[in-house]
Amino acid sequence: MPKVKYRAHAHSENKTKTVVKIKNFNIIVDEPKIFGGTNEGPNPLEILLAAFAGCLNIVGHKVAKDMGFSLNSIKIDIEGDIDPSKFMGLKTRKRAGYTEIRVKITPDTITTVDPETLAKWVEEIEERCPVSDVLSNGTKTKIEVV
Amino acid sequence: MPKVKYRAHAHSENKTKTVVKIKNFNIIVDEPKIFGGTNEGPNPLEILLAAFAGCLNIVGHKVAKDMGFSLNSIKIDIEGDIDPSKFMGLKTRKRAGYTEIRVKITPDTITTVDPETLAKWVEEIEERCPVSDVLSNGTKTKIEVV
Numbered sequence: 001m002p003k004v005k006y007r008a009h010a011h012s013e014n015k016t017k018t019v020v021k022i023k024n025f026n027i028i029v030d031e032p033k034i035f036g037g038t039n040e041g042p043n044p045l046e047i048l049l050a051a052f053a054g055c056l057n058i059v060g061h062k063v064a065k066d067m068g069f070s071l072n073s074i075k076i077d078i079e080g081d082i083d084p085s086k087f088m089g090l091k092t093r094k095r096a097g098y099t100e101i102r103v104k105i106t107p108d109t110i111t112t113v114d115p116e117t118l119a120k121w122v123e124e125i126e127e128r129c130p131v132s133d134v135l136s137n138g139t140k141t142k143i144e145v146v
Numbered sequence: 147m148p149k150v151k152y153r154a155h156a157h158s159e160n161k162t163k164t165v166v167k168i169k170n171f172n173i174i175v176d177e178p179k180i181f182g183g184t185n186e187g188p189n190p191l192e193i194l195l196a197a198f199a200g201c202l203n204i205v206g207h208k209v210a211k212d213m214g215f216s217l218n219s220i221k222i223d224i225e226g227d228i229d230p231s232k233f234m235g236l237k238t239r240k241r242a243g244y245t246e247i248r249v250k251i252t253p254d255t256i257t258t259v260d261p262e263t264l265a266k267w268v269e270e271i272e273e274r275c276p277v278s279d280v281l282s283n284g285t286k287t288k289i290e291v292v
Contacts, residue, residue, distance in 0.1 A: 005227055007226075013219075015203075020200065022188040027173070027196040029200025057162075096273065096276045097285060103290065106291075115291075127242065135287050142247070
């Protein structure tokens with residue numbers, strides 16, 4: 001299949017607020033006031049969870065279709081743990097990013113689906129979801145100052 | 147420092163559109179019509195880039211301050227490569243997620259900052275940015291069907 005490139009163009013409106021332009025959409029990323037922000041959007045780590053949730057929904061529907069069952073809807077609850085020490089600039093061996101992300105998926109299926117099939121469904125979602133793959137295996141990043 | 151938990155609660159409105167509730171914000175994730183979506187928001191992989199851009203902005207300002215220089219603003223352009231084969235369900239050894247993400251950061255500094263300092267600035271951003279750390283090192287995910 002042909003490769004796809006995705007792009008985002010962002011600028012800071014202040015030290016915490018970022019306006020990200022993607023196609024004809026604007027996503028606002030910001031920190032809450034208690035962390036010195038202007039509270040106009042979720043913070044980057046929350047936006048990352050939104051990306052994961054959106055991916056699990058799309059892939060969840062696709063895998064269900066491929067497995068031969070249909071969904072009315074999916075509910076997804078996600079939670080992740082962060083230690084802010086490294087971000088804050090403290091000397092620490094702790095990592096800056098999420099140490100763990102936990103997801104609860106609640107599928108509303110049109111017909112009854114047995115638990116074994118749902119377990120297989122989740123397994124295949126994890127394999128085929130691009131965001132899940134990035135979280136599990138990482139991705140090489142190259143940052144250049146212009 | 148005390149650990150922080152971030153949370154997102156999402157539901158599908160259709161097989162591609164996800165409404166993600168984070169605090170009092172709603173993020174809409176969707177696919178464009180050419181990929182069978184309803185085109186009401188960026189797709190999950192684009193939202194992931196938005197998370198990265200937002201993080202680079204916040205950490206970029208923080209690291210600059212810690213290093214003793216000030217920024218008027220930062221511009222961030224991000225691009226990532228995807229092979230959709232695995233997501234589509236084809237038998238392949240290719241990975242589902244981004245194979246590479248490239249970032250161009252354009253800092254607008256208040257006073258002139260030499261290139262060596264800017265190189266050190268980017269290096270420290272990469273170390274301290276939580277989203278950068280997740281991309282570089284991955285994160286354990288646990289998915290449970292409810």
